[in-house]
Amino acid sequence: MxxxxxxxxxxxxxxxxxxADLSVLAFLRNGVYNLLKQKPEIGEKLARRAQVITDELxxxxxxxxxxxxxxxxxxxxxxxxxxxxxxxxxxITVKDQGKEKRKTRRNQKIHGRGLKIVQxxxxxxxxxxxKTNGTKVQSTxxxxxx
Amino acid sequence: MTDAHITIEDIASTDAQKHxxxxxxxxxxxxxxxxxxxxxxxxxxxxNPQGLFLIFDFEKLEYMNSKAxxxxxxxxGKVTEGGGKIGIAKAKQxxxxxxxxxxxxxxxxxxxNIDEAKFAVLGG
Numbered sequence: 233m234x235x236x237x238x239x240x241x242x243x244x245x246x247x248x249x250x251x252a253d254l255s256v257l258a259f260l261r262n263g264v265y266n267l268l269k270q271k272p273e274i275g276e277k278l279a280r281r282a283q284v285i286t287d288e289l290x291x292x293x294x295x296x297x298x299x300x301x302x303x304x305x306x307x308x309x310x311x312x313x314x315x316x317x318x319x320x321x322x323x324i325t326v327k328d329q330g331k332e333k334r335k336t337r338r339n340q341k342i343h344g345r346g347l348k349i350v351q352x353x354x355x356x357x358x359x360x361x362x363k364t365n366g367t368k369v370q371s372t373x374x375x376x377x378x
Numbered sequence: 379m380t381d382a383h384i385t386i387e388d389i390a391s392t393d394a395q396k397h398x399x400x401x402x403x404x405x406x407x408x409x410x411x412x413x414x415x416x417x418x419x420x421x422x423x424x425x426n427p428q429g430l431f432l433i434f435d436f437e438k439l440e441y442m443n444s445k446a447x448x449x450x451x452x453x454x455g456k457v458t459e460g461g462g463k464i465g466i467a468k469a470k471q472x473x474x475x476x477x478x479x480x481x482x483x484x485x486x487x488x489x490x491n492i493d494e495a496k497f498a499v500l501g502g
Contacts, residue, residue: 254410258380261441280472287443291409341455342448345480349444352479
């Protein structure tokens with residue numbers, strides 16, 4: 233009987249913890265874009281979409297999932313299929329520490345499009361609660377764009 | 379705060395009822411700056427509640443987040459309520475991509491250059 237082997241490998245995986253502060257957003261999203269655009273099989277369009285997904289998920293985690301002085305955990309993975317030189321996936325995972333729920337009034341004309349954009353551009357999208365009452369969200373984009 | 383700049387210029391119009399402005403936005407619009415930057419456009423709209431025609435020059439706009447799109451949608455509503463129009467010129471591909479995914483390009487047309495936008499927005 234043949235032993236099952238993993239068919240996927242990780243060309244890179246980056247994990248970062250950063251303070252829940254909006255001032256880190258540009259550095260983080262532009263870093264993701266600059267890293268991914270270097271891979272020709274990913275291309276400009278998907279690198280740009282990963283930039284937006286990073287920004288929207290981290291913004292949500294900072295604003296809705298973190299107390300002041302809280303921390304966000306961010307992971308970017310690029311996983312390639314061993315059988316194909318081009319096919320693979322980009323995984324973006326954002327984990328917050330959770331915060332006490334407060335009712336806030338938001339102008340619905342202005343807010344509410346971020347997650348819709350993320351879901352539209354993700355091939356897989358999942359949200360789970362962490363043990364510490366935080367939220368973990370993960371977006372997966374398949375490459376190349378089909 | 380992320381770097382972004384807005385410059386507003388008057389465009390001459392033969393119709394005195396039309397207030398035509400060229401709004402050039404450069405840099406990146408995100409959660410750290412959009413609330414503050416959006417006020418410059420709301421001021422413009424409040425000063426010209428009727429007949430405001432806005433042509434956005436996005437040539438140097440590198441990034442916009444979902445909230446910036448929310449504001450753009452709100453400006454569209456206010457400007458059209460006052461009988462005006464909005465057009466976007468010279469948007470980069472990533473900006474076009476995000477405007478398309480939220481369906482905003484069905485409301486606001488995109489143009490390759492300022493002249494084309496002026497011609498379309500002002501009705502030729």
